[in-house]
Amino acid sequence: MNHDESRALYDRALSVMPGGVNSSVRATQPYPFFIERGDGAHVVDADGNRYLDYVLGYGPLLYGHDMPEPVRAAVQSHASEGPMYGAPTEVEVKHAEFVSRHVPSVEMIRFVNSGTEATVSAVRLARAYTGRDKIVIMQGGYHGAQESTLVEGEPGDVHPSTRGIPESFAEHTIPVPFNDFEAVRDVFETHGDDIAAVLTEPILGNKGIVMPVDGYLEHLRNLTEDHDALLVFDEVITGFRVGGLQCAQGKFGITPDVTTFGKIIGGGFPVGAIGGKSEIIEQFTPSGNVFQSGTFSGHPVTIAAGYEYLKYAAENDVYDHVNRLGEKLRRGITDIVEDQAPNYTVVGTDSMFKTVFTREGPADLDGCCPAGCKQRESCPRYDYCPKNGADVAKADTERWKRIFWQEMKEQGVFLTVNQFESQFVSYAHTDEDIEETLEAYKEAL
Incomplete structure (x- = not known):
């Protein structure tokens, strides 16, 4: 070539x-x-x-x-009517209703601009909702370019995985090996009262695609419930790709408290989203006290593409x-x-x-x-x-x-x-x- x-x-x-x-x-x-x-x-x-x-x-x-013709038509229509407004649009409501009908964990959703922004906001939300600081993540998991999860090491010996992140950020993050029942149980026995959430991909998707062993996701669900922590699924990769419209959580039959999305939910345009139980998602401003905002959040072209993307999938093979x-x-x-x-x-x-x-x-x-x-x-x-x-x-x-x-x-x-x-x-x-x-x-x- x-x-x-x-x-x-x-x-x-x-x-x-x-x-x-x-x-x-x-x-x-x-x-x-x-x-x-x-x-x-x-x-x-x-x-x-x-x-x-x-x-x-x-x-x-x-x-x-x-793009399927309905997606292309929606993108062209919304782009020609004006790129964005700084005010809500009907298609945001339609897309939110569609996602909440199909994804088991989603009662409410907040659209943002990237998977990284979604996971950053989810971590902030979990800490505010629980009043705790520590986040458990999986070694080899990936949650975007954010300070709270760009860490490496073992429990008790954790450091930022890139330069430019203060050591203090890593103090509140506990990485454990994916599929290790004992390791995550030990962490909860030691830090359970300080853990705000377990943040994990249901399938590791940035480390070679690693499936959960039988019972592991159930184990995380039980541990978080027993310690009043949140289970947060990062479905930026698996969302609307694994498990169809129910996502990976539907495939595995595990319902997290909060789910982050990206990629397919925006139909190929820049997007992110945080969905979950109403009582949790409502903690975001303006209905709650957890600040979250963005100029381009819910961008009408992106949201129209995502909505038609998923509608087409629901109506075809x-x-x-x-x-x-x-x-x-x-x-x-x-x-x-x-x-x-x-x-x-x-x-x-x-x-x-x-x-x-x-x-x-x-x-x-x-x-x-x-x-x-x-x-x-x-x-x-x-x-x-x-x-x-x-x-x-x-x-x-x-x-x-x-x-x-x-x-x-x-x-x-x-x-x-x-x-x-x-x-x-x-x-x-x-x-x-x-x-x-x-x-x-x-x-x-």
Whole structure:
């Protein structure tokens, strides 16, 4: 493939943007390819190269790059009538009503501008509602670029994970390993009266896609209820992708007190949201005393896109299609891995997928999960499958970034740049696209 134009654009970008990009995950070696346009399940770069796209904007593009006609019409209509007003609009009410009808935890919702803003606001809300300061998070979980959760370490020895955050922020955050029953129970036994909330993704989605083991989410629900703390699900990635319109909480049958959203809920436009029980969400100003506000919150173009996005999914076979293709892709990759790289672990559910370059595996793969790790204790691979972020970090992450990702790109398949980020199937993908992708996997592995 020729990348002369992308190389030239990157050279220009380095002079005016740090690292030549506006989000660190877009940086690739030796330089990123620059996208010119999207086309269904594909993107086309500045040099005219065409790629099957499984990044999908890191999750928001449930329909790929061609919006369904009702979505396109709504976006064009609201944009032409004026971009925003600094006053409420009817479509905000419609979207809030739609979400509250379908998501088990949501009685009220506050729309904001990003997933990060949603989780920042959720942490503030939990602390105000409970009158406590400490937040329990999962090691390897990701809740946006916010000071309260950009931490690392073990309980009792926690530090900011990036420069620029005072140590004092980390004092109120307790990271525990995902899927570790004993670790989180011990934390509550020690700090239970000071814990405002457990903040977790129901599925780790920024660390290779790690499913909860049987009973773990129930364990968190019980612990928080026993100690009068809140359970906050970060469904920025899983929301309206896993579990359909009920989200991951519906799939697992666990109802949190508060849920944060982003990505799909805005139909591909910048968005975030915080939903939950009315008595909690009403603590936000102006009905309560927890300050939360934003110039662009509830932006009519974004909200119209999100509303029509989800309405279209409710009225069509969107989830049947993407979940079927997701399973077909994971099954195909599992077969390839069994033959060519039996140590590797295929992960994912619904329309999410990834291959983790784990370094160990069982001698006999008979009886293993056929379409992505489900954390089944009866599975021969159970003791080898990643159970938390640390397990994924032990994988051959450099091989993914420096060799595998490059090989797939050269075959016209666009995957997420590192070992950790989720990948997605869209409504625009076809069975033929899946077959083409599997052939690329065979070649690259």
